[in-house]
Amino acid sequence: MGQVREGARLGAWAVVGVIGLAVLYLVGVLAFGGAGWITAPFRGEADKRENTVGSGEFRQTTYEEFFDLCEAVQNAEGTIQALEEERKTASRTRATQIDQSITALKATRIESVNAYNSKAAQEHRAPLRDKDLPYRLDATAERTTCTN
Known part of the structure; x- marks a missing residue:
């Protein structure tokens, strides 16, 4: 036992x-x-952010993108102004075409302003905006200045 x-x-x-x-x-x-x-998940997000935001290519592209968007707004404004000048002496048919073009350009300008403002508000892109560029663009302004 x-x-x-x-x-x-x-x-x-x-x-x-x-x-x-x-x-x-x-x-x-x-x-x-x-x-x-x-x-x-946290490490993956940090790695993804570092691989994207930390890359020189992303930084350079974003920096240039702000200038491109601001320039697109200014180009639309310049074209609108030129069309408005032409409209003063245009025939009725041409004036109708000009009005349609101006409407389309105003919509394009607003899209560019919204894209600029959206990107400027993104936490990972905002630091890459040039210090001379405005923080936000005003969709209601007649003229946009791309430097402060």
Whole structure:
């Protein structure tokens, strides 16, 4: 009977040891692999942001994009002004065409203003706007100035 009891005790210790190793393994997986798994979305976002925002190409493109959008607004304004001057001496048919062109150019100008303002408001792009460019463009202004 003593041997049976001793065998049962050894068997119980073996089961406890196996369970203990399994728990230790599970804790290790969760502590190391689990932490990586839990933080993966954050690390992935940071990596993606650094690969995009931190790249020289993105920075240069964004910097130039602000100038391009502001210039597009100014180009539309200049064309609108030239068409308005032409309209003063245009025939009735040509005046109708000019009115349609002006309407389209005003819509294009507003789209460019909105695109500029949208990009200027984006946290990761705003620091890449040239200091001489305005923070926002005014869609209701007759003239846009692309320097402060």
